[in-house]
Amino acid sequence: MRVTVVLFTADLRLRDNPVLAAALRAAEHVVPLFVIDSGIAGAGFVTPARAVFLADCLADLDEGLRARGGRLIVRAGDVVRETCRVAAETNATEVHLASGASGYAQRREERLRSALTADGRSLCVHDAVTTAVAPGVLVPSSGNSGKDHYAVFTPYHRRWSAERLRPVSPAPRRVELPPVRSLPLPGPRDLARGPAPAGLPKGGESEGRRRLAAWLRSGLAGYAAAHDDLAADATSRLSSYLHFGCLSPVEVISRARRWATEDEPHAGAEAFVRQLAWRDFHHQVLAAVPGAAHRDYRTRHDRWRTDPDELAAWRAGMTGYPVVDAAMRQLAHEGWMHNRARMLVASFLTKTLYHDWREGAGHFEGLLVDADVADNRLNWQWVAGTGNDTRPHRVLNPLVQARRFDPRGDYVRRWVPELAALPGAAVHTPWRLDGPARAALRYPAPVVDLTEGLARFRRARGLD
Template sequence: MNVSVVLFTSDLRLHDHPPLRAALDGSYAVVPLFVRDRGVDAAGFAAPNRLAFLSESLRDLDAGLRERGGRLVVRTGDVVEEVCRVVAEAEAGTVHMAAGVSAYAQRREERLRAALEGGPCRLQVHDAVITALPPGAVTPASSDHFAVFTPYFRRWSQERLRDVMAAPRTIRVPGTVGSEPLPCRRGLSGVAERLAAGGETEGRKRLMAWLRDGITAYEERHDDLAGDATSRLSPHLHFGTLSPVEVVHRARRAGGPGAEAFVRQLAWRDFHHQVLAARPAAAQADYRPRHDRWRSGSGARADIEAWREGRTGYPLVDAAMRQLRHEGWMHNRGRLLTASFLTKTLYVDWRVGARHFLDLLVDGDIANNQLNWQWVAGTGTDTRPNRVLNPLTQARRYDPDGAYVRRWVPELAGLGGPAVHQPWKLPGPDRVACAAYPDPIVGLSDGLARFRRARGHV
């Protein structure tokens, strides 16, 4: 009996799944396998919010497989060792998996290929599963990757994406291969109170609702913090419960300025993946060093803690940080602002902020998280590395009446209108009424002057 193994990683879906389709086309039976990789735990990447979303996604994947006559096989341990065990148990001839871009994903593929080499089983790695366009599919004449988004986007937009593949109707799984019980969200501690639900079923519902009700206004409203007018599809793209290829195709069919702006954001995701694929060290090392001497010591530690807790004294910054803790997610405009505040107003190493985000974000993705942090810090691909986002200017533009702040900072909920953004300027009795909220931990002009001195621009 010809058997293939499909190793699921960040592609937990049945619709538009090239490794699964290739396995079904070439084999009588397939082992859909997910390995709870101890290496991910050891790297500190197994954050509670992502574990909860992962558990629901695996359960939904298993349910979809069972509807088609199959089931999901779950194992725990070293991913290469567990794949080899399943290959032996199933007498499999091929292992199919999606290509990854991180240093860890690249090492995993190399180790697995080496472990299978010389035996009866071969490894087949598939592109355009986790991203819409494979990293390296378009490159400039002088480099192995694009370092600036705009020229990348021009080339990206000209490329033809592969066709979307239908979900399989039937899946046969050998009965000889055993599985551990599916993980369960219940019992996980530290999960955000309002964490989004996981799974392909939920992801497809969200996508359909977004295409029907949200995408048209995206260009005009995507920075509206209180309006919450973004797709919230990022967790599903991170875990692969939605296919980026399918999302781009459907958005383009919807058409219009909103769809065009949305597709541009999906291209940013591909852009960061192609940067990391070419420069895996950028997950921790400056992509473009600025010779920063980031602050340390007790003063910096106190500022970092205030930033993490959402008690910097700048209401818009604090609202975004509290949304992160409450939902395991943050509006993109909030991500830009809070990252700029930490790295440039407080002059704290971007890696500190990136680690905190990875601890909490349900969509915490190495490529997008680390490289977005570097973009904001000025050590990445931003062509204006010394730009600073002023939280008061951002508040006037993106939360003009203060609704977003009042939603997430209850100490200020009684303040009306834009006055909520500068409570330290309130007259005595009004300031006393919201005394539980702190004064700013740094003056914006002081922070800007410190940053400019550090970067040698004074």
């Protein structure tokens, strides 16, 4: 009997998984393998929030495999060594793997290919599994700077929108395993120590598909008009399920596009799919420039400020700017933050306070369930002006943003309870209250004057 191994990474699903489908076509027996990777765990990327979500994902994947006659095989340690051990124990001829954009994923692929080849086995890497369009498929013409990737989103989006996606494939009916040993399924404490945010969603493909169906049914139509409304919470909240691969981006896009035709465009579907194009855009940038996870994509020669008290106030949601603090408290409670709020708090840290974008990206990665390296790091660079933004020096004023995207103050009142009694938009400027009323709030004064912060940033960038 021929045997293949499927190494699950960021593709924790059965439906529309080209890795699993190819492995099943190639052999009678397939080993669905997940390695608790000491390389990732040792780097601190498996945080308490992601550990809880990941444990749900693995349990759901195992349940789906068992319903089809199989189960999830779990090992722990160095991912290359453990994968080669499983391949040797089962006499597998091939290992199947989804491609990844990060430097770590690229090195993992190279190491695995080298080790398997030395053992007389082969590695089969599959694209368009964790993204809709694989990095490297779309590149500028030779007359357009000759780069190996798009550095600006708009031309990339034009090409991306015209690209024909692969067909969506169903889940397998049957998965047959050879005899192979497995560790027990890990719980959250087996993956990471420490308290997780209290408001985490349930992980896994089953929950992701339930949420996708509900979103397409009741949320997509209003997305174009309401996606920036902080209080409305009118985004899909599917990012964590896409990050762990519980949902296929190809399937999500295909199902969203069914709402639109050439004769009858659907504004909600178009706006939503555009966000998934942004996700692919960042992955193709990181795949081409892996160092952008840690270094400026486009340096502005910043001399970032260091102020531990300011940084601590930002992290704790105690900056004195209510909309910023509301967003940071949402992050701490839910392991998630509204996309508009992410841009706002990132601009406040990097441009109003003028702190290094890596400080913010690292804090997000400690709490976000969906902290994908490409999306998180390159979005932070986009806001900081060191990345792909064509207007690198724009500054988002938190008061203007609050009036525009939380005009009644409902988002702030939800997350900053000490201001809940303030009426209407007054919640955004509590420091304007008279002395006794201001003191009774027990809410901090602003850590910086916005005019002062803007002037300081402009001087630092040499814009004045």
